[in-house]
Amino acid sequence: MQLVLEKRAERSRTVALISPLIAIGLTIVTMTILFAVMGKNPILALYVYFIAPLADGYSLQEIAVKATPLVMIAIGLSLCYLANAWNIGAEGQFLMGAVAGSWIAVKTQGTEAGHWVLPAMLLLGAIAGALYALIPAICKVRFGASEILTSLMLVYVADLLLDYLVRGPWRDPQGFNFPTTAEFDPVATVPTLIEAGRLHLGSILALIVVAAGAVLLGKTIKGFEIRVVGAAPRAARFGGFNANQLILLTFAISGALSGLAGIIEVAGPVGHLQPGISPGYGFTAIIVAFLGRLNPVGILIAGLFLALTFIGGEQAQIAMKIPLDVTKVFQGVLLFYVLACDSLILYRFRIISSAPQVARGTH
Amino acid sequence: MRDTTSAGQHTSATPLLQTVALTKRYGTFLANDKIDLDIRPQQIHALLGENGAGKSTLVKTIYGLVQPSEGELRWEGRSIVLSGPSQARARGIGMVFQHFSLFDNLTVAENVALGLDGKESFKEISARLERVSHSYGLPLDPKREVWQLSVGERQRIEIVRALMQDPKFLILDEPTAVLTPQEADQLFVVLERLKSEGRAILYISHKLEEVKRLCDTATILRNGKKVATCNPKAETAASLARMMVGTEIKEVKPAATREITVPRLAIIDLDLEPDDPHGVHLKGIALEIRGGEILGIAGVAGNGQDELFAALSGERLAKDPGTVVIEGIAAGHLSISRRRKLGAAFIPEERLGHGTAPRMRLSENALLTGHVAGNMVLHGFVNTAATLNAVDRTTETFDVRKAKRDPEAASLSGGNLQKFIVGREILRNPAVLVVNQPTWGVDAGAAAVIRQALLDLAAGGAAVLVTSQDLDELIEISDRIAVMFHGRLSEPLPTAEASREKLGLLMGGSSLEATEQAHAAGT
Numbered sequence: 001m002q003l004v005l006e007k008r009a010e011r012s013r014t015v016a017l018i019s020p021l022i023a024i025g026l027t028i029v030t031m032t033i034l035f036a037v038m039g040k041n042p043i044l045a046l047y048v049y050f051i052a053p054l055a056d057g058y059s060l061q062e063i064a065v066k067a068t069p070l071v072m073i074a075i076g077l078s079l080c081y082l083a084n085a086w087n088i089g090a091e092g093q094f095l096m097g098a099v100a101g102s103w104i105a106v107k108t109q110g111t112e113a114g115h116w117v118l119p120a121m122l123l124l125g126a127i128a129g130a131l132y133a134l135i136p137a138i139c140k141v142r143f144g145a146s147e148i149l150t151s152l153m154l155v156y157v158a159d160l161l162l163d164y165l166v167r168g169p170w171r172d173p174q175g176f177n178f179p180t181t182a183e184f185d186p187v188a189t190v191p192t193l194i195e196a197g198r199l200h201l202g203s204i205l206a207l208i209v210v211a212a213g214a215v216l217l218g219k220t221i222k223g224f225e226i227r228v229v230g231a232a233p234r235a236a237r238f239g240g241f242n243a244n245q246l247i248l249l250t251f252a253i254s255g256a257l258s259g260l261a262g263i264i265e266v267a268g269p270v271g272h273l274q275p276g277i278s279p280g281y282g283f284t285a286i287i288v289a290f291l292g293r294l295n296p297v298g299i300l301i302a303g304l305f306l307a308l309t310f311i312g313g314e315q316a317q318i319a320m321k322i323p324l325d326v327t328k329v330f331q332g333v334l335l336f337y338v339l340a341c342d343s344l345i346l347y348r349f350r351i352i353s354s355a356p357q358v359a360r361g362t363h
Numbered sequence: 364m365r366d367t368t369s370a371g372q373h374t375s376a377t378p379l380l381q382t383v384a385l386t387k388r389y390g391t392f393l394a395n396d397k398i399d400l401d402i403r404p405q406q407i408h409a410l411l412g413e414n415g416a417g418k419s420t421l422v423k424t425i426y427g428l429v430q431p432s433e434g435e436l437r438w439e440g441r442s443i444v445l446s447g448p449s450q451a452r453a454r455g456i457g458m459v460f461q462h463f464s465l466f467d468n469l470t471v472a473e474n475v476a477l478g479l480d481g482k483e484s485f486k487e488i489s490a491r492l493e494r495v496s497h498s499y500g501l502p503l504d505p506k507r508e509v510w511q512l513s514v515g516e517r518q519r520i521e522i523v524r525a526l527m528q529d530p531k532f533l534i535l536d537e538p539t540a541v542l543t544p545q546e547a548d549q550l551f552v553v554l555e556r557l558k559s560e561g562r563a564i565l566y567i568s569h570k571l572e573e574v575k576r577l578c579d580t581a582t583i584l585r586n587g588k589k590v591a592t593c594n595p596k597a598e599t600a601a602s603l604a605r606m607m608v609g610t611e612i613k614e615v616k617p618a619a620t621r622e623i624t625v626p627r628l629a630i631i632d633l634d635l636e637p638d639d640p641h642g643v644h645l646k647g648i649a650l651e652i653r654g655g656e657i658l659g660i661a662g663v664a665g666n667g668q669d670e671l672f673a674a675l676s677g678e679r680l681a682k683d684p685g686t687v688v689i690e691g692i693a694a695g696h697l698s699i700s701r702r703r704k705l706g707a708a709f710i711p712e713e714r715l716g717h718g719t720a721p722r723m724r725l726s727e728n729a730l731l732t733g734h735v736a737g738n739m740v741l742h743g744f745v746n747t748a749a750t751l752n753a754v755d756r757t758t759e760t761f762d763v764r765k766a767k768r769d770p771e772a773a774s775l776s777g778g779n780l781q782k783f784i785v786g787r788e789i790l791r792n793p794a795v796l797v798v799n800q801p802t803w804g805v806d807a808g809a810a811a812v813i814r815q816a817l818l819d820l821a822a823g824g825a826a827v828l829v830t831s832q833d834l835d836e837l838i839e840i841s842d843r844i845a846v847m848f849h850g851r852l853s854e855p856l857p858t859a860e861a862s863r864e865k866l867g868l869l870m871g872g873s874s875l876e877a878t879e880q881a882h883a884a885g886t
């Protein structure tokens with residue numbers, strides 16, 4: 001008996017759809033074992049992680065709030081990844097967007113500035129994210145520097161810049177020396193959708209981004225160019241598509257969406273600029289992008305699922321004293337299985353009984 | 364089925380190697396279906412068949428690279444199992460592959476040493492290499508690095524490497540595909556010599572004239588089955604082709620009347636340094652092709668054909684715009700899309716990954732080159748109906764066989780995908796078509812369709828530039844033929860004056876004047 005991977009003639013569409021589900025299933029099995037090893041009741045842990053958050057309205061809103069930045073960033077990342085451009089630095093672009101947008105909020109603080117403030121903040125956040133993402137993209141196109149390394153390293157630069165600003169020039173004078181800006185004015189705040197609720201306008205924007213992503217990839221020539229450049233670079237060149245231009249474009253879009261997500265997070269759920277505004281959204285979005293099969297609708301579903309793990313992780317921490325790091329382990333294991341299951345799209349398993357050839361060890 | 368005991372078979376009692384009902388299954392696909400083959404000493408045995416007929420699978424099984432699903436191999440009458448090529452070599456089976464496995468940056472001797480199983484010292488190997496290559500008239504300098512050698516010389520390394528194992532049985536996979544006619548003649552002398560030494564040779568080829576000349580026996584495969592074993596000298600090329608294909612092949616006919624019009628593609632003193640260090644430097648290339656004309660470029664692979672294609676298509680830009688002129692407009696600096704808008708179309712050698720994106724649908728691959736003109740893109744949006752329509756039209760006009768309306772490019776067979784690519788470009792009605800290796804690895808039926816399409820396109824007034832390593836193909840469809848050697852292009856000869864001998868000399872790098880002088884002096 002022999003288990004072999006056999007190449008399929010065509011990509012299997014069915015498997016492309018169910019492979020993320022297989023990955024989730026395998027992740028849950030792995031986590032069950034992990035919970036058991038930790039001495040926690042696995043059934044209860046899984047309930048707290050996946051079922052409990054869906055059972056009450058507050059948690060549901062919170063899931064949407066957490067999914068908003070994940071989905072927005074992941075849509076941008078999916079464009080990069082489809083074009084074979086590896087933007088790993090969405091977290092940094094997220095922070096830069098938050099910082100740039102906050103600049104307007106800080107400068108207009110306590111003035112008579114009108115309703116232009118929030119749109120200006122969103123716009124500036126997006127522009128800053130795009131410019132920040134263009135640094136690794138230009139280094140890649142111009143000098144051949146690995147965008148994986150440069151984009152990742154720029155995350156720490158952004159992180160430290162934010163830290164400096166809220167501890168130094170932008171610190172709230174009345175903030176008891178906490179490293180934070182003052183609470184933003186109402187005109188500099190993203191409005192909520194429900195009175196006294198958490199759900200905010202950003203979630204609507206995320207849905208618009210999903211729709212725009214779907215149209216771009218599925219219906220336009222630019223989306224086609226992005227897909228060809230990634231899938232068959234030489235054919236793309238033969239088609240007349242400029243790979244370098246597309247690297248710059250996808251990094252710029254991705255950076256803009258990350259920056260937008262960053263300023264929305266600060267001007268929405270957080271309400272002021274401070275360190276730790278992101279629990280690693282920019283990195284988790286990488287998982288979201290792949291779990292969603294680099295497909296906009298898939299990313300929406302995957303974003304909601306990953307948001308669920310954040311909320312479930314918090315609740316498990318409170319209810320069962322399971323460390324928050326377990327959530328990160330969970331997300332890592334999930335990404336691993338997603339990528340592993342992808343091989344099933346192009347290959348299938350076959351069990352081959354050793355042929356009735358002349359004996360060579362089938363005892 | 365033909366009589367398998369017909370003339371041409373020597374009467375050695377037991378065959379050296381025998382396959383008995385050899386079957387190889389990949390999933391539900393039968394690559395080899397109960398194949399019986401007898402290889403006898405002192406014989407050159409041809410293995411004929413179209414691409415996908417099962418030739419490669421069969422020889423890989425004989426060489427131990429593939430394990431048979433059923434059936435057996437017999438060596439000198441005894442049943443054997445080969446679990447790998449080293450076991451095959453140990454028994455005296457050698458193989459020369461079509462694609463060389465040589466390290467460019469190592470010397471000849473180092474490459475040979477790497478491929479040998481024994482425990483000889485490097486010094487002994489070098490000495491033996493020189494002896495063997497000398498005695499067979501295959502001169503090689505053991506100290507030269509492979510990248511400096513011509514394709515013919517590289518093949519010599521592979522042959523000498525195989526001979527150094529002193530094989531009783533040698534398999535050669537399309538050895539003449541990369542040789543000039545003269546180099547092929549030299550190879551045949553070596554093969555005759557090996558035969559006279561009592562060795563057996565299995566010779567895979569689809570060049571039928573060659574097989575008729577050289578081989579004593581021919582086994583013909585079709586769709587994984589053996590259809591005949593015959594004496595090729597007693598057959599005609601046409602009857603061999605019929606057995607290979609199974610049906611009569613349509614003959615390619617040039618149009619009765621054709622008008623040679625204005626120059627549509629001109630290359631003026633094109634000089635281009637290569638991108639990569641082992642690439643070919645194009646030097647002083649000049650050419651003019653008129654409407655209604657097909658110009659062929661012959662040459663051994665790797666003499667600058669790919670570089671020329673890239674320079675013409677715009678995948679590589681020239682510094683001087685005036686070096687490439689399309690429809691009277693200087694285009695050397697224009698992108699491939701701009702050149703397409705001028706009326707040019709291009710068909711590269713590599714079907715998968717260059718001519719098409721393998722994992723994308725045909726409609727998307729229609730868009731790949733069709734987006735520049737026509738109705739496929741409107742305000743940045745793709746008109747899916749128009750791309751599907753292009754697929755349908757190509758399918759119908761060029762008889763593209765596929766499992767469904769819009770499959771992925773990689774799921775088509777080589778011949779059908781090539782028909783799709785050729786059709787895709789021709790249906791755009793180009794004024795200039797540049798095509799590299801139009802029928803490489805394509806079955807005979809598809810090849811005939813493609814050649815006819817090129818002739819028809821020229822008859823319709825387009826200028827066609829065909830680069831091919833298949834001299835017969837060029838002679839069949841071209842009006843004039845030029846030869847590429849070391850990045851230079853010879854003066855084109857009218858096809859009527861371009862004998863295989865003349866072309867072969869040019870492919871080997873001699874200039875015509877020089878050889879004519881030599882002839883004159885000799886007589």
